[in-house]
Amino acid sequence: MSDPVVDLIIIGAGPAGISAALEASAHGLEVVLLDEQGSPGGQIWRNVAQADTRTRQVLGSDYSAGQPLVEALLASNVRYQPNAAVWQVTEERCVHFLLDGKARVLQGRQLLIATGAMERPMPIPGWTLPGVMTAGAGQILLKSAALVPQGPVILAGCGPLLYLLAVQYLRAGIGIEALVDTSERRDVFKHSRQLRQALAGWRDLLKGLSLLATLKRAGVKHYRAARNLRVEGGRRAEALCFDSDGRAQKVWASLILLHQGVAPNIQISQSLRADHDWNEQQLCWVARRDSWGETSLPGIFIAGDGGAIGGANVAATQGRLAALAIAHRLQKIDACRLQALSKPWLQMLGRQSAARPLIDALYRPLAQNRIPHDDTIVCRCEEVSAGTIRGYVELGCLGPNQTKAFGRCGMGPCQGRQCGLSVTEIIAEHRNVSPAQVGYYRIRPPLKPITLAQLASERELETSTSSTPERSLS
């Protein structure tokens, strides 16, 4: 048996987690990388090692860019553990997870959370109907199953992912009924302060503009500044109704893909009671971190979109920086070497982050799609509407935790992942205070469903390195 405590546990094998694992391993750290998926890449590079040529061509170069990193990971000394669903993390850096239905636990000297982002909920009337999915879901189906829409499809909302998916569908030969854009016309110059800063990140800006140009050339029906979105249908989605160009519009479709940006997945950092702040630019909670990514809890770091939204490149760089700081903490590199090694990464991080404030301003999700009318369902698990939540506030409910006692809001199987942001903002607006004053759900383990039988049979993960680690790829 080897030492049951490993140098570094990383949760999440996306750009941040893989980069951190490679960097830490290069400095001699024993690294265990736990990931929920069956193969490395996170959401952005999901399935990149297995995707066929046609799918890669449809998804484009940013997708294939992940392959070298994924291959490097699989060839490295990092103990990569796929299909691991983390259900509890402690302040002492004990990570409890389910592996093929069996409960395992592992202790780390240091811990890096790299769990990335999830899509921001877009609670509009009818969003619970079968046939309504997220744009991210559409892209996951393309990446992991080579699936494309069969019937009429609408893309609705705002943000770069929406345009990217539209272009990917075009490349696949899929016609799009309509792109229903809730953002204003491309009034980049309105945001002149952010624009000046963003010029350092001009590549990111050009990328966005070229996506839009492609859609225009292809003749995709592009409705701008769409308001009052509403999905119609009985037992499944049939049409999207909205106002645009001063007229009421109705577009028929069996598949409606919604998107209004992404937000950090903070289930683990919240469950750890790390300090979080409300970020008004990104309209989400972000864990407080130092410049290396360390949270308010010593030895627990966050890199990538799980901290704040920055995109894949920023995530990869933050992963490198966190790994270097951790290597220094464990005395694998001295202060001098830490400074020398991190300098180029810090410079790169500056360039990679330059366009973000402009992107946040351009694609800021509309208030009406975050804080919906009374009759719209907000908590999908427990079927609680925005009006019901406002009713709780009128009865004296001050924050999300109390909504649970009032009507089980946020207490279903998703544990508030889908409704958390909406509930905070609805209460804040109705109380006329800031979201920071309202707070967030108190997240508790188990973060993933676990049976009592599984819990009872929990044991330490075999960390002996003599046997070849199990891998999903050969």
Add this chain to the structure above:
Amino acid sequence: MPTETLFRRLQLADKYVQIEFEGTPLTVPADVSLAAALLTHDLGATRESAINGRPGAAYCMMGVCFECLVEVDGQANCQACLIQVVEGMRVRRQRGARDLLIGGQGDE
């Protein structure tokens, strides 16, 4: 009127498997998640909400929303987007909450 099946393969899969949904045999691509496999057929809702029976189906595809819950080989509340489809799987809609298993009847 176009078909109501929501998704199709970009190109033919290398391999297909047979599963059963509510007793009906379905041919689906192998090597994909169960939720993805179900989306290649016209099934409509794949669950009924535990609160009011509202029809639901896969939404986020990344394990966040729990809308894709189904019963697989007798096991209730399985997240179809997080499990691979396997030849012979017997899948049913998740109707309401799962039953409480009393006296060690659970096989997990």
